[in-house]
Amino acid sequence: MEANQPLQRTSARRPNPGSVALPSVAGKLPPQAIELEEAVLGSLLIDRNALSKVIDILTPETFYVDAHQAVFSVVKDLFAESQPIDILTVAQALRKAGQLDRIGGEAKLINLSTRVSSSAHIEYHARIVVQKHIQRELIRIASELTEKAYDESTDVLDLLDSAEQSLFSVSQGNLKRNYESSLNLVKQALDRISAISQREGLSGVPSGFRDVDRVTSGWQKSDLVILAARPGMGKTAFVLSMARNIAVAHKVPAAVFSLEMSSVQLITRMISSETGIGAEKLRRGNLDATEWAQLTSKVKTLQDAPIYIDDTPGLSIFDLRAKCRRLVSQHQIGIIIIDYLQLMTAGNSKSGGNREQEISSISRALKSIAKELDIPVIALSQLSRAVETRGGSKRPLLSDLRESGAIEQDADIVSFIYRPEYYGIHEWDDDSGAPADGQAELIIAKHRNGSLENVRLKFEGAMARFSDLDSGYSARGPVTSGSSSSSDALFESKMNHVEPNEGDEYPPF
Numbered sequence: 001m002e003a004n005q006p007l008q009r010t011s012a013r014r015p016n017p018g019s020v021a022l023p024s025v026a027g028k029l030p031p032q033a034i035e036l037e038e039a040v041l042g043s044l045l046i047d048r049n050a051l052s053k054v055i056d057i058l059t060p061e062t063f064y065v066d067a068h069q070a071v072f073s074v075v076k077d078l079f080a081e082s083q084p085i086d087i088l089t090v091a092q093a094l095r096k097a098g099q100l101d102r103i104g105g106e107a108k109l110i111n112l113s114t115r116v117s118s119s120a121h122i123e124y125h126a127r128i129v130v131q132k133h134i135q136r137e138l139i140r141i142a143s144e145l146t147e148k149a150y151d152e153s154t155d156v157l158d159l160l161d162s163a164e165q166s167l168f169s170v171s172q173g174n175l176k177r178n179y180e181s182s183l184n185l186v187k188q189a190l191d192r193i194s195a196i197s198q199r200e201g202l203s204g205v206p207s208g209f210r211d212v213d214r215v216t217s218g219w220q221k222s223d224l225v226i227l228a229a230r231p232g233m234g235k236t237a238f239v240l241s242m243a244r245n246i247a248v249a250h251k252v253p254a255a256v257f258s259l260e261m262s263s264v265q266l267i268t269r270m271i272s273s274e275t276g277i278g279a280e281k282l283r284r285g286n287l288d289a290t291e292w293a294q295l296t297s298k299v300k301t302l303q304d305a306p307i308y309i310d311d312t313p314g315l316s317i318f319d320l321r322a323k324c325r326r327l328v329s330q331h332q333i334g335i336i337i338i339d340y341l342q343l344m345t346a347g348n349s350k351s352g353g354n355r356e357q358e359i360s361s362i363s364r365a366l367k368s369i370a371k372e373l374d375i376p377v378i379a380l381s382q383l384s385r386a387v388e389t390r391g392g393s394k395r396p397l398l399s400d401l402r403e404s405g406a407i408e409q410d411a412d413i414v415s416f417i418y419r420p421e422y423y424g425i426h427e428w429d430d431d432s433g434a435p436a437d438g439q440a441e442l443i444i445a446k447h448r449n450g451s452l453e454n455v456r457l458k459f460e461g462a463m464a465r466f467s468d469l470d471s472g473y474s475a476r477g478p479v480t481s482g483s484s485s486s487s488d489a490l491f492e493s494k495m496n497h498v499e500p501n502e503g504d505e506y507p508p509f
Contacts, residue, residue, distance in 0.1 A: 030064070030135075030136050030139065031131075031132040031135035031136055031139075032064040032132055032136075033064070033128050033129050033132045034064060034065060034068075035115075036125045036128050036129050037063050037064060037065060037068045037129055038068070038111075038112055038115045039115050039116050039121075039122075039125050040054070040058070040122055040125050040126050040129060041068060041071050041072060041075075041112045041115075042112040042113050042114065042115035042116045043116050043118075043119035043122040043125075044072075044075050044085060044119075044122075045075075045085070045086060045087055045090065045109065045112055045113045046086075046113055046116070046118075046119065047118070047119035047122075048084060048085050048086070049119075050119035050122050051075060051076070051079050051085065053119075053122055053123045053126075054122055054123055054126040055076070055079065057126055057127065057130055058072065058126055058129070058130065060072050060073040060076070061133070062129055062130055062133045063129065063133075064132065064133070064136070067102070067103035067104060067108065070094065070097075070099050070102065070103050071090065071094070071103060071109070071112070074090055074093045074094055074097065074099075075090060077093065078090070078093060081183075087106070087109045087110060087113055090109060091106050091109055134170055137170050138170065141163070141166045141167065141170070145159065145162075145163050148162075157318050160318070161318055161321060161322075164321075164322055164325065165321075165325075165372070168325045168329070202217055202218040203217045203218055203220065204216065204217055204218025204219045204220040204221065204223075204376065205218050205219045205246060205250070205252055205334050205335045205375075205376055206218045206245070206246065206249075206250050206252075207219065207242050207245060207246070208241075208242060208244075208245020208246060208249055208250070209242070209245070209442075209455070209457060209466070209467075209468055210468050211453075211455040211456075211457075211468070212442060212455050212457075215444060215447075215450060215451060215453045215455060216413065216444075216447075216450060217450070219335060219376035219378065220376060220412070220449070221374045221375055221376060222370050222371045222374050222375070222376070223370060223376045223377070223412040223413060223448075224363075224366050224367040224370050224376075224377050224379065224410055224411050224412055224413075225376060225377065225378040225379070225411065225412065225413040225415070226341075226378075226379055226380075226381050226401075226407055226408075226411040226413065226414045226415070227239065227378060227379070227380050227381070227415050227416075227417065228380070228381040228382065228383050228396065228400075228401055228414065228415070228416050228417075229382075229383060229396065229416055229417040229418070230382075230383050230387055230388070230396070230422075231382070232422060233417045233418070233419055233422060233440070234417055234419065234440060234459060234461075234464070234466065235339070235340070235380045235417060236260075236261065236266075236269070236339055236380070236464075237269070237273075237459075237464040237465060237466060238417060238440075238442075238466050239256070239337050239339060239378060239380065240256075240266065240269055240270050240273065240464070240465075241273060241465045241466040241467070242337075242466075243256055243270075243307055243337060244270060244273065244274065244302070244305070244307075246334070246335060247305040247306050247307045248301055248302070248305045251306070252306070252334035252335060253306035253307075253308070253331050253332055253333045253334055254306065254307050254308070254333065254334065254335050254336075254337065255307075255308045255309075255310070255324070255327050255331075255333045255335070255336050255337065256307065256308070256309045256310070256337045256339065257309075257310045257311075257312070257315060257320065257323075257336070257337065257338045257339065258309060258310070258311045258339050259311075259312070259313060259314070259315055259338075259339060259340065259343035259344065260339055260340060260343060261311070261339070262311050263309040263310070263311040266309055266311070267302075267309070268282055268283070269464045270302060271295070271299050271302065272462075272463050272464060272465075273463050273464055273465035274298055274299060274301055274302055275294055275295050275298045275299060276294070276298075276463060277291055277294065277295060277463075278462045278463060279462070279463065279464055280462070306331065308327060308331060308333070310323060313343075314343070314344075314345055315343075315344055315345070316344065316345045316346065317344060317345070317346055317361070317362050317365040317366070320338070320344070320365075320369070321365070321369055324336055324369055324373060325373070328373050328375065333373075333375065334375055335375055335376050335377075335378065336369070336370075336373075336375060336376070336377045336378070337378045337379075337380075338366070338377070338378070338379040338380065339380045340379070340380035340381060340382065341359070341362060341363070341366070341379045341380060341381045341382075341407070342359065342381065342382050344362050345358070345362075346358045346361045346362055346365075359406065359407065360406035360407075363406045363407045363409075363410040363411075364406065364410055366379055366410070367410045367411075381401060381407060383396050383400045383401065383416070384400050384401070386399075386400050387400050393429055394418070394420075394423050394425075395416075395418055395429075395443065396416040396418060396443065396445075397445070398414060398445050398446065401414070408446065411446060412447075412448040412449065413444065413446060413447050413448065414444075414445050414446035415442055415443060415444045415445065416442070416443040416445060417440055417441070417442060417443075418440065418441045418443055419436075419439070419440045419441075419459060420436040420439075421436055421437050421438070421439070438458060438459060438460070439456055439457065439458060439459060439469065440456070440457050440458075440459040440466065441454050441455065441456050441457070442454070442455045442456075442457060456469050457469055
C-alpha cells in the first residue's frame with residue numbers, strides 16, 4: 001500500500017491541530033506520516049519494552065500532530081521514572097497535566113492502541129516518522145534562509161554560517177533543545193561518572209602525559225584550552241607529541257590546523273619524534289643504512305594514525321567552523337588543535353579594524369565551536385614581549401597573553417610552556433635546585449573545573465618531542481606490568497602518505 005494515499009485522506013479528514021506552520025508549495029501539504037505516528041504510539045501503549053527500541057531516535061517534536069507530541073512526551077516521562085506504560089497510566093498522567101481532554105480523551109488512547117496488534121515493526125515505523133520530521137525541518141530551514149537572503153541588511157557570511165549550522169544539526173539528528181530536565185541531566189551525570197570510574201579517572205581525551213592527565217582528567221568535551229608560550233618554547237612540538245599520543249596510543253581521531261607550518265613540515269617533525277632521528281638529518285636526507293631501516297619500520301606507526309592536518313594559511317573563523325563540522329561528521333574527530341590563534345582572521349568587518357576586538361571575536365568563536373561540536377579545542381597562542389623584559393623570573397603570567405584579555409575569559413584552561421634552559425637558566429627556581437636542562441614545565445594558570453599545578457616534562461629539542469619526565473617517551477603509550485613496550489608495535493598505514501618523486505633513491509614512508 002502506498003503510504004502517501006492514506007496519509008492524504010487522513011489529513012483532509014482531520015486537520016493538524018497544532019503543528020508548526022510550514023510554507024505551502026503549490027498546494028502541497030508538509031511531509032507527514034500520521035498513520036505511522038499512530039502506529040508507533042499504539043505500539044508503546046501495548047508493549048512496555050517497545051520504547052527502548054526507539055527512545056534514541058524519537059523526541060516529542062518528531063511527531064507532526066500536536067496531540068501525538070503530548071502523548072509521547074508523557075510516555076517518555078513515565079519511562080524515565082520507571083513507571084508502567086499503558087492506557088491507564090498514560091491517561092492518568094495526561095489528566096494530571098491537564099491535557100487529556102485536549103488530545104481527545106481516553107477514546108483517543110484506546111483508538112491508538114487498536115492501530116497495531118504488536119510492536120514488531122515499531123523501529124521501522126519510527127524511522128519513517130523521523131524522515132518526515134527531517135523533511136519538515138529542511139523545508140523550515142530553506143524558508144527561513146530564503147526570507148533572510150532577500151534582506152539586504154543580512155551579512156552573507158553570517159547567513160552561510162547559520163545555514164550550515166542548521167543543516168549540521170539536522171544531519172546529526174541532534175536538533176537543538178531549549179532546556180532539559182534535571183531528571184535527565186542527573187541520569188546523564190551518573191552514567192558519565194560510572195564510565196569514568198572504568199577509565200581510571202579519565203573523563204576526557206587523554207593527552208598521553210601522565211601528570212597532565214592526572215590534573216585535567218583528560219581534555220574535556222566542549223572545553224577551550226589555550227596553550228601559550230614565547231616563540232621557541234616548543235608549543236608546536238608539545239601539541240604534535242600530544243596529537244601522536246591521542247591518535248596512535250588512544251585511537252582518538254585528531255584534527256590539526258596549522259597556519260604557520262606546512263602539513264609536510266609537521267609530518268616530518270612527527271616522523272623525527274617517532275623514529276628518534278634528528279629533524280636536521282631528515283631535512284638533509286643524510287641517513288645511513290641503519291637509519292633508513294629505522295625510518296621505514298617505525299614510521300608505519302604514524303601512517304594509519306587518524307590524524308588530519310589542514311595547513312590553509314590565514315584561515316578565517318568562518319572557514320574553520322565549516323571544516324570542523326565536516327571533519328566531525330565524516331571522521332568523528334575527537335579533538336581539534338589550532339596552531340596558532342593570532343594567525344587566524346575573523347573573516348568579517350565587525351571588528352572595525354581593531355585587532356584586539358578581532359582576537360576577542362575569534363576566541364569567542366572557538367569556544368562556540370567547542371560547545372557546538374562537543375569536543376575539546378586546543379588553541380596555541382603567542383605571549384607578549386613583557387616576558388622577555390621582565391626582571392628576575394621569566395615565568396609567563398596570565399597578563400602576558402597577547403592582544404586580548406578575552407582569551408583568558410573565554411578559555412576553560414590556560415596553560416603556558418616554560419623552559420628555563422631557553423634563557424640560559426640551568427636550575428629550577430625552587431628550593432630543590434634541580435637541574436632544568438632538557439626539561440620544560442607546563443604551567444596550568446587557569447583551570448575552570450580543576451586545580452592549578454605545574455607539570456614538568458622531558459623535552460628533546462633535536463627530535464622536537466615531549467615526554468613524561470621519568471619514564472622515557474610517554475607518547476609510546478601506556479606500558480602495563482610485564483608487557484613489552486608498545487613502541488615496538490607496528491601499524492600498517494596510508495595516513496599522510498608521502499609519495500616519492502621520480503628519481504628519488506629513498507624508500508617511501
